[in-house]
Amino acid sequence: MADGGSLTRNAAGIDTALGILKQRFGEQCQTGEAMREQHGHTTTWIENQMPDAVIFARSTQEVSEIVKVCAAHKVPIIAYGTGTSLEGHVNAPAGGICVDLMQMDKVLEVNAGDLDCRVQPGVTREALNTHLRDQGLFFPIDPGANASLGGMTATRASGTNAVRYGTMKDNVLSLEVVMADGKVIRTAQRARKTSAGYDLTRLMVGSEGTLGLITEITLRLQGIPEAISAARCSFPSVEAAAKTVMAVIQYGLPVARIELLDKWLVKALNSYSGLEMPEEPMLLLEFHGSDASVKEQAETFGMLAEEEGGSGYIATATLEERTKLWKARHDAYxxxxxxxxxxxxxxxxxxxxxxxxxxxxxxxxxxxxxxxxxxxxxxxxxxxxxxxxxxxxxxxxxxxxxxxxxxxxxxxxxxxxxxxxxxxxxxxxxxxxYLVRELGAETIAVMGAIKRALDPDNIMNPGKILPS
CATH class of the missing domain: 3.30.70.2740 (Alpha-Beta Plaits)
Structure with a gap:
């Protein structure tokens, strides 16, 4: 598997920058081994590569100060949220400074009439939805883990609701970003659409901290549906379940979630979550809409599933049962x-x-x-x-x-x-x-040109995305 690439550690620059940052940030700057190892955390087989220090930022201004010091001494900067990423995103292959953004955790503004909100990057998706619940609103992107919204934006996260509500790229309206020189930019206004210049919002969504550090996010919201129903259905094979999914999408059925589990996953969830589901390949679904439309969706799905040998189809609108089912799905790992x-x-x-x-x-x-x-x-x-x-x-x-x-x-x-x-x-x-194989050398060259233009010293999360 890939490591961080052939990166050279700037030991002198790191020592100088760290001395300045320790003096400026005091207890917010931590250099203990356990703390550094935690912030090099990765839930894959890639080797843990620790930063030299972790700074707990509390504001955009502090992030800007950190970046300016690091830029002056050509020191790598790695952003950190909840640490739930899976491909070594937060490793520090050339050392440097990890900027922990989890103390920037305020919901700054909710515009209920416009169905949008503005948050700091340390707000988690669960915390945001708890904040929004009394206003009849919710944020639909649900990757399973209670990830930070900054991390979800930086990795272009998706999840169980993407089939109906899209991914992060479809739900971010604007960003505030600290660039590689420490300057702060805002990528767009709150309008639902714009033709004003390059789409810097989409450029930053999915950039994995390699172009800048996200310090504010303006998000689209949704109204909580009038009716929600969850369902499960077993199948004789994973292929039969997958064919049913294809039929559902091609039919145009507006399901909110449709999750595939093989028999081993079902067995694991039964044991871990105390469920009693048939231990066969299964689809878990959720339907959103009015009472009538949810009923119609459920009936149509039942018809499509039957054609592929689906059995044991059970639908429920009970909040307790829905919560139990999706909690089990989120505990799959x-x-x-x-x-x-x-x-x-x-x-x-x-x-x-x-x-x-x-x-x-x-x-x-x-x-x-x-x-x-x-x-x-x-x-x-x-x-x-x-x-x-x-x-x-x-x-x-x-x-x-x-x-x-x-x-x-x-x-x-x-x-x-x-x-x-x-x-x-x-x-x-x-x-x-695999990125070159997927997109081709010419496309990667364009990405490299953007990276060099915005981060000429390669200090923003180096060793990620682009080949060496």
């Missing part, structure tokens, strides 16, 4: 670990056109079996995105090598289907080798 105690879980994702979804999932299952690997599948199936979560004995060198080969094969398969090596995890360090 921890539930999977219990299927093979003592092993690590490596969650990798790809995304393919919906017409190739069933083929891709079936091929993934077959390849894992061929390579003697245990790789339960779970997916945000409505947009062709799925995760093969490898449970690997990290002490077994041969198994680790096979797992790496599987990940490489999976990425290549998705790219070969006109898909992508990552639907929502982002590139970070782990997916860097």
């Amino acid at each position: 921890w539930a999977m670990l219990a299927l093979r105690p003592g092993c690590g879980a490596v969650a990798t994702d790809v995304c393919v056109p919906i017409s190739r979804f069933a083929e891709a999932v079936a091929a993934s299952e077959a390849k894992a079996a061929e390579m003697d690997l245990f790789a339960p599948v779970v997916g945000h199936a409505g947009d062709g995105n799925f995760h093969a979560s490898l449970l690997v004995d990290m002490e077994d060198a041969d198994e680790v090598a096979r797992a790496k080969d599987f990940v490489s094969w999976l990425n290549d398969m998705a790219i070969g289907m006109d898909g992508t090596c990552t639907g929502e995890h982002g590139i970070g360090q782990g997916k860097r080798p």
